[in-house]
Amino acid sequence: MTQPETTEDIIKHYAGLIIPKDFNGIIDQPRIVDDILGSGHLSRYPPSKSFQLQFLKAVISRLESTNEEVDDNIYGRYLELLAAKPSAVLSSGPPEPSYVTHFYKTANAQGPPKTITLLESRTTIEAGTTGLRTWQAAFVFANWLLQHPGVVKAKKVLELGSGTGFLGILAAQLQAAMVLTDCNAEVLERCKFNVFLDCTNHPSITIRTLDWNDCLSNSLERDAAFAYLHELAADVIIGTDLVFDPSIIPALVATLRLALDASASSVSRPQTEALIALAIRRESTFAEFKAACNIIGLSVEEESLDGAGCGPFTHNPSRSTSLNVADHVSLLRIRLFGTREAKSGPAE
Ligand SMILES: C[S@@+](CC[C@H](N)C(=O)[O-])C[C@H]1O[C@@H](n2cnc3c(N)ncnc32)[C@H](O)[C@@H]1O
Numbered sequence: 001m002t003q004p005e006t007t008e009d010i011i012k013h014y015a016g017l018i019i020p021k022d023f024n025g026i027i028d029q030p031r032i033v034d035d036i037l038g039s040g041h042l043s044r045y046p047p048s049k050s051f052q053l054q055f056l057k058a059v060i061s062r063l064e065s066t067n068e069e070v071d072d073n074i075y076g077r078y079l080e081l082l083a084a085k086p087s088a089v090l091s092s093g094p095p096e097p098s099y100v101t102h103f104y105k106t107a108n109a110q111g112p113p114k115t116i117t118l119l120e121s122r123t124t125i126e127a128g129t130t131g132l133r134t135w136q137a138a139f140v141f142a143n144w145l146l147q148h149p150g151v152v153k154a155k156k157v158l159e160l161g162s163g164t165g166f167l168g169i170l171a172a173q174l175q176a177a178m179v180l181t182d183c184n185a186e187v188l189e190r191c192k193f194n195v196f197l198d199c200t201n202h203p204s205i206t207i208r209t210l211d212w213n214d215c216l217s218n219s220l221e222r223d224a225a226f227a228y229l230h231e232l233a234a235d236v237i238i239g240t241d242l243v244f245d246p247s248i249i250p251a252l253v254a255t256l257r258l259a260l261d262a263s264a265s266s267v268s269r270p271q272t273e274a275l276i277a278l279a280i281r282r283e284s285t286f287a288e289f290k291a292a293c294n295i296i297g298l299s300v301e302e303e304s305l306d307g308a309g310c311g312p313f314t315h316n317p318s319r320s321t322s323l324n325v326a327d328h329v330s331l332l333r334i335r336l337f338g339t340r341e342a343k344s345g346p347a348e
Contacts, residue, residue: 007031010059015101016314017047017122019058027063029071037077041101041199045117048098053081095122097132102166104312106146106174113312114173114201118164118194131163131187135241138167140329141277143311144303145170151236151275152176158234158259160210160252160276161242165191171238172202179232181210212251215258222258229262237263237274246285253292260298260336274334275303286330293334303331 007028013020014036036042046052056078063070100120103113121132145152145167152171159168162180168191172178180195182188188207195205210228214221237259242252256274263272280286290300308331 011035012103014047014055015042015103017051017098017100019054020062021058023062027059027068029063029068029074032059033071033073037073041115041117045099045101045119045197045199047100048096048122049081049084050095051098053078056081097121102313104142104146104170106149115199116166116169116173117197117199118166118169119190119197120164129184129187130241130244131161131182131184132190134164134166135244135279137277137279137329138163138240139311139313140305140308141238141240141275141331142167142170142313144277144305144308144331145174146311147307149174152238155235156233158229158232158237160212160237160239160255160259162191162207163187163241165194165205165207167238167240168205169195169200169202172205175203176236177204178202178206179234180205180207183209183211183213210255212248212255215255216251225255226258226262229259230266233263233266233272234259235263235272237272238276239274240277241279242276243278243285243289244281246288249285249289249292253289253296253298256293256334257296257298257336260334264336271335275331276334277329277331279329281328290332297337299335299337301333303333305329305331 005023005025007025008031010020010023010027011031047055056074059074060070060078063074097119099117101115101117103115105113118134120134124130124133124135153175155176156179157171157176158179158181159171160181162168162182164187165180168178168180180191182191188209192207194200195202195207210225211221214225216222237256243249256276260272260274278286278289293300308329
């Protein structure tokens with residue numbers, strides 16, 4: 001989502017927790033009243049009160065700067081929020097969790113856009129975990145998946161380190177049979193909460209614990225993980241922003257190897273591959289991850305992300321434009337050495 005040009009864009013910004021900046025169009029106030037303040041969905045799954053306050057302040061400032069009379073409903077709601085003094089505005093603690101709703105359309109789809117609604121934390125690390133909010137590589141990968149839905153459609157897909165469940169829900173809406181995994185109990189609870197929101201359309205999602213550390217060395221835990229992964233026999237493995245700390249690399253690559261071996265050993269799935277999108281924060285960590293894959297017997301190819309910076313999903317264009325977000329994300333296609341190494345274009 002880039003700079004807003006229409007009131008429709010402003011509504012999407014509100015739902016996606018983005019303060020509209022540099023808006024030069026005419027604000028259609030009745031639409032703000034009906035489609036934001038009066039929206040059944042956004043009232044049931046609202047952004048945090050502190051976000052609502054900031055958002056309405058920005059809208060009112062914009063209207064005042066063009067000498068437009070502000071609709072009573074917009075002013076009234078703003079004053080109500082101001083009087084309620086949201087704790088996050090006043091306190092120095094972490095901002096309160098907030099619902100966020102993403103809108104998207106699949107290629108050639110008619111009718112209203114589809115939605116994904118999530119309850120998310122607003123900080124990158126909270127309660128000792130990184131998994132309570134959606135990270136930027138997930139949005140870039142989601143845009144890419146919209147361009148390549150065949151990668152997951154009608155496939156059994158295993159997601160590693162699922163976090164809030166955003167990508168898994170999208171893949172399920174693209175008709176994948178999803179298994180979402182993570183190691184953190186609070187993250188898994190939040191993921192479950194999001195997957196089972198009444199408004200979430202999720203034809204097929206299973207959520208379960210999978211801790212990469214269990215896959216590191218010969219142990220009962222590793223045997224149990226292998227048995228599960230063999231039975232699952234995933235067609236595709238996906239994951240985003242999993243290499244946020246170099247210390248997790250050995251466990252993560254061991255898990256990728258185990259999951260690919262487990263699928264390959266199930267006769268019907270000889271060609272499973274993993275698609276892992278990583279935000280590159282440090283080149284050295286990225287290189288370390290690729291080298292660790294090679295050492296353990298996995299080939300790594302970079303997939304083109306052309307256009308994936310320009311889809312409907314983004315975390316916050318005020319921090320970086322959607323295009324340069326894609327520049328810093330790499331999508332890796334990871335396979336067991338010797339399986340389909342010659343690349344024949346993006347799988348569809
Ligand atoms: C940076 S977050 C990314 C979450 C999500 N994939 C996204 O892109 O929004 C990393 C995720 O990996 C999970 N994780 C970290 N260590 C793990 C481990 N040892 N086993 C399984 N999951 C792990 C975290 O709980 C968290 O959900």
